[in-house]
Amino acid sequence: MKRILVIDDDEISLAIVKKVLSETGFEVETFSSSAEAWEHYEPEHYDLILSDYFMPEINGDELLKKVRKNDDVTPFVFLTSNTDVKIAIELVKSGADDHIVKPIVAEELVFRVNKNLKERENLRMIEEAEKEKALLDLEHQKLVNWRTLYASKDITQTEQMIALLSRTINQSGGFLWLELLKSDLQELDDKSFRISKDLVDMIVSSAEGQKSIFDYITFISQLDDLVMHPQEYDIARFVKEMNGLLKTEVGKIAPKYSRKIIISTPSQHLPSGKVSVDPDYFPKILRELLINAVKFSPEDSRILTTFELNTTEKGNNLDFTIRNAPKEISVKAPDGSPIRGIPYDYSELVFDLFYTIESFPVYLEEEEWSDGTGLYVARKLLRSQNCWIKAANGIDYTGSSPESFVRFTITLPFTLT
Structure with missing residues (x-):
């Protein structure tokens, strides 16, 4: 049901308009004072506004200006006893949609109200069509851009x-x-x-x-x-084996590169479930990410690894994360506290390396896949095993001072048994 706001200081005129429009099927709200109507007014709350032109306190044209500052959509129609065409033109110029000359004739009132509502609806449909066209053009351009x-x-x-x-x-x-x-x-x-x-x-x-x-x-x-040969592993056994693998690698890497690497055990109880990975390639991927974490951090950094369970609407996942927690550098925060950080060029470049085989400026002999291709290969191999990998950098504010970090997270879907 369309909602009409009617404002007129003439009580008889107000009653007639309300009766005619209510009987036609409109929901009508009336005020005899424009000031009172403005106090209750909400933008786009009404489908049409009918207002007398000459009123005390706030005149009709002043009320129109107030409405148009907040709402240029709702049709605004004046009720006026003045038959001067020049005034009618000025009203339309000021933002009114129409005017009805008193005394009010029921048929004309209903006709004008329906006409203005229909015009507004047509305009809305045109605007929606234009928006839809703009969205289609944008989607087309996106498609062209993605192809390019x-x-x-x-x-x-x-x-x-x-x-x-x-x-x-x-x-x-x-x-x-x-x-x-x-x-x-x-x-x-x-x-x-x-x-x-x-x-x-x-x-x-x-x-x-x-x-x-x-x-x-x-x-x-x-x-x-490349054909993968995934095998099913019990989650608890899989996590235990991967933790053991990482501890072995840490024993080789940490002393050589002056990194403190912390292998965390899962904080949650591991459910009974199965995870499927290629037994040859997945350990190589973990090892590669670990050595890349070393490569993306300065000496004396801390490197943390965690296994966590993650449940989403799409299913159950096991997330394995390697992240840096670098040493303090000389930069100070506004409050004077030291900021921990990873070299800017490293944290920016890490994202490109997932989609490139370009050389990285630092090469470590422990890398499984040489010449800066490790992250690119890891992403491809994980995708072949129905797993995926995410990278992020940001600031960790949980400690005594802000820490920037680079983080790799492998997500492995698992099934409950």
Whole structure:
């Protein structure tokens, strides 16, 4: 039911308007004072406003200005005894939608009210259609942008693959051996050839290095087609084994790189359930994330690992998180307390590394997948196991001073048994 607000200091006129509109099926609220009506007014609470023009306290045109400051949608129709066309034009210019000349004729009143309501509804439908069109245009543009983005990523990764291939081949001696072979090769009388042992050793070494490079490039390029062989593990057993693996790795890594690595046991009771992962690749992924956490933090940092259960609307998940808690640096907060932090370029670059095979400025020999490709490979392999990984950086305010951190979280779906 449409709600109409009627304001008129003429009690008889007010009663007539209310009776006619109520009998037509409208919900009518009336006020004999524009000041009182304004006190009760709420923007867009009414579907149409009918107001006398000449009133004490607040005149009709003043009331219109007040309404239009908060509401330019609701139709505003004046009731007036003045038949001057110029005044009618001025009323419309000031923001009124229509005017009705007194004395009121019931049929005209109903017609004008319905006409203005219909016009407002048509305008609303046009606005909705325009919004819908704008949203469709935006979605189309997003689709175009995403296609362009992924196309550019493919191109970028191809370029990075070529650069990686070229760089690593050069690092392994390139094709220097070819020039040396041409200059050192000696043809004997029996049409056989002589070559020095040093050159043979160099060719073999270079070929072995280049073969390993080509094998790795092939591995990277075929990650999406790599077949996983997941096995089911009891959750408690799985967490225990992964904790044991991490403790072993920590024993090797922590002393060498001056990091304090804390392996946390789950704070929650582990339910009876199954998690499915590839037994060969998942431990490698954990190890890779651990060494990347070392790589993304300064010396003397703390690195924390946790296993936690997480229940969502989509199901039950086991979250494994590795995060940095870096040492204090010289920067001070506004209150004078020290700020802990990870080098800015590291925390920014970590996100790019999930989608790139570009080199990272720091390389640690313990990395499973070389030349800065570790996070890229980890993301691809986890996706193949129906798992996923998230990265985040931020500020932790729970301690005595703010701490910035980089955090990796692997999410593994599990089923209850």
